Amino acid sequence: MIYLVINDPNGNEGICITPRDLLAETDNYKLYLGRGENSADALLCRIVKSKAQNGIMYAEKKLLDELSELSQNLEQERIAKQGDDGRKIHYDWLFPVCEQSFSCDATDNRRINTFSVLDASWDKFVPFLKLKNGTKVDAKSAAWVLGRFLKLQAFLDESENCRSLDFNPDMVLIAPKQHRLVYVGWFDELLHGGDRSYSHCDLISKLNIDRMFDAILSWVEKNDTEGEDEFMSWLKRFTGYFNNGLEAHVAYYEFLDALWGKGYHPFTFNKDGVWKNVDNFV
Amino acid sequence: MGRLVFSKAAYETSRKSRGVTSDKDVTRKGEQHVRETGKLPPSVDPSVDTLRRSMLRLDPTEDGKWEVTVGCPMDIETSVDSTGSMGDNVDRAMSALPRTYELCSAMLPGYDPQLALGFFGDVCDKFVLNRPQFEMEADKIVGYLSEMNPERNGGDTPEDPQYSMFASAYLTSAYTNKIGLKGYYFLCTDAPMHGTISNDTLERIFGEKVWEALKDNGYDFDPLCRPDLRETIEDLKKNKHAFILSIDAEEFYQRYFEGRIIPLLSTDYLPEFESAIIGITEGILEPEEVEKYLESKGVSSFDIKHAIHALLALPFGAQRELEQQNKVYIPKAGDIFENKTDLVPTIKREDDAGVEPESESSAWL
Structure with a gap:
């Protein structure tokens, strides 16, 4: 099989890529699921098609580093206010970690970014749209996915220094069994919105939340389960209502608590190593 | 055509000789000219010698040929809002001129940077546009800046920079375009623009002979169906590496200049940001170096943070791509050069290494 080992000039582990590893291709880049040369860990690899976009790749690395820092700061702020009760917000589960960003001869000096995902493996993730287009789900399964969507928006709205994100469902990966959702559309966001006005944030949040509600409404299959009608009605009633992810996230989990009891958690409980919010799998 | 380039010493001397001793009201001379004549001084009047030219500087040789004196000319045009809160921008441009030239030059090794630093206002203003020729010597640039007539006070939004864009797109004759490269165009504003270009205003700004000037420059437009605003901007982007330096006006310009808008907090660091943009576009300033470069030039961390993502999203090495493509x-x-009008020299100073072919290994990547 044809494969290529791309060596990071910074001395990090090489990356093995084969043509079969191609996951997606846009006008601007190719996305591969490569492997660490020695560790064999799955690495998502983005390679731009033109050197002209090397700057955006570096900006993506920078942005993801900033998001990671913001996420940690918000975690610390929460602990400072409420004490360490073992719960973690884990905003950092919603975006990938950019491990390496470099250009080299193998890519004709086009930049390559490699990504891992915290506390999980890319092997478990599938594109949300692929899942959505291939299968319908019950309301309870859809509920956690929407929770993660809203959490991502809440993170962007809570971290005031952060940019506004024009959300693209094509760029959502989910790991159904782990109840994980990761957004990987940061390059595209920088490509199209590097100069987006910060005064647009409210409007963009509103549009994103409405898009999320819409995506979930069209995904759920009616099968007369308990609370299903109320869940759908709530989404329809509040479409167009929220323009801030934090508010939407809080209101949504209050609604879920009232509807189905304490099975849904806005944050992650990792006390005693138990993930308490994984009862409702897709 | 000479070998003189901008120097700090010449700049200081020129300011003294022209009576520009303060950093404020540097345009007294120009404003006095307007009071006395009702017209802009010729050096900044877009209707005088309507085309703006950026040319290769050549000296005759003993054997009747022509020798390049400095290097390939690089036209850099800026058009800055001079209304309302932006009214003191000519003063700032004058103070920042040495930084503008030196920082841009550092990103253009081997080139002959030629600056046309202009200002725009509103169609309701007496003068919508002050547009000088491309110049490279301190005395000439100090001269035209001191003869500007900024609107300064008052003003409302939107403004009318579209006439500056029209001029850059169609009323510029630049050597860079002739050989397949592009010069630079920076529009700096804090307001949206009116969405139309009118023939009446074109003739008011550029004179009734504007149509002839356009024709001379290869644009034989019928006034009844000349390019509209969107087409003008598209042509501007074809001819220039065009950027908007926006102070809270990103929202408006997004529809025309997506990916070419740098959000700024003020005009304090225009030379630093312009030079960074040139460095990125020329492929001189690597993405990893942009932030450090701006820091090293004294740009505040707030200003850098505000602009950095947009800067990094600019096409890296776009000029080099043009060089290879063409x-x-x-x-x-x-x-x-054999003849003054030739585009390619007959004797090159040193062997041109040529464009390296793209590697074909790992072509599937």
Whole structure:
């Protein structure tokens, strides 16, 4: 099989890529699921098609580093206010970690970014749209996915220094069994919105939340389960209502608590190593 | 055509000789000219010698040929809002001129940077546009800046920079375009623009002979169906590496200049941001170096943070891509041209290494 080992000039582990590893291709880049040369860990690899976009790749690395820092700061702020009760917000589960960003001869000096995902493996993730287009789900399964969507928006709205994100469902990966959702559309966001006005944030949040509600409404299959009608009605009633992810996230989990009891958690409980919010799998 | 380039010493001397001793009200001379004549001084009047030219500087040789004196000219045009809160921008441009030239030059090794630093206002203003020729010597640039007539006070939004864009797109004759490269165009504003270009205003700004000037420059427009605003901007982007330096006006310009808008907090660091943009576009300033470069030039961390993502999203090395695509030879000082109007020298100062072919290994990546 044809494969290529791309060596990071910074001395990090090489990356093995084969043509079969191609996951997606846009006008601007190719996305591969490569492997660490020695560790064999799955690495998502983005390679731009033109050197002209090397700057955006570096900006993506920078942005993801900033998001990671913001996420940690918000975690610390929460602990400072409420004490360490073992719960973690884990905003950092919603975006990938950019491990390496470099250009080299193998890519004709086009930049390559490699990504891992915290506390999980890319092997478990599938594109949300692929899942959505291939299968319908019950309301309870859809509920956690929407929770993660809203959490991502809440993170962007809570971290005031952060940019506004024009959300693209094509760029959502989910790991159904782990109840994980990761957004990987940061390059595209920088490509199209590097100069987006910060005064647009409210409007963009509103549009994103409405898009999320819409995506979930069209995904759920009616099968007369308990609370299903109320869940759908709530989404329809509040479409167009929220323009801030934090508010939407809080209101949504209050609604879920009232509807189905304490099975849904806005944050992650990792006390005693138990993930308490994984009862409702897709 | 000479070998003089901008120098700090010449700048200081020129300011003294022109009576520009303060950093405020540097345009007294220009404003006095307007009071006395009702017209803009010729050096900044867009209707005088309507085309703006950026040319290769050549000296005759003993054997009747022509030698490049400095290097390939690089036209850099800026058009800055001079209304309302932006009214003191000519003063700022004058103070920042040495930084503008030196920082841009550092990103253009081997080139002959030629600056046209203009200002725009509103169609309701007496003068919508102050547009000088491209110049490279301190005395000439200090001269035209001191003869500007900024609107300064008052003003409302939107403004009318579209006439500056029209001029850059169609009323510029630049050597860079002739050989397949692009010069630079920066529009700095804090307000949206009116969405139309009118023939009446074109003739008011550029004179009734504007149509002839356009024709002379290769644009034989019928006034009844000349390019509208969107087409003008598209042509501007074809001819120039065009950028908007926006102070809270990103929202409006997004529809025309997506990916080419740099959000700024003020005009304090225009030279630093312009030079960074040029460095990125020329492929001189690597993405990893942009932030450090701005820091090293004294730009505040707030200003950097505000602009950095947009800066990094600019096409890196776009000028180099043009050079490769169009197989451009960039003339160097010492090259010899057979005729003054030739585009390619007959004797090159040193062997051109040429464009390296793209590697074909891992072509599937």
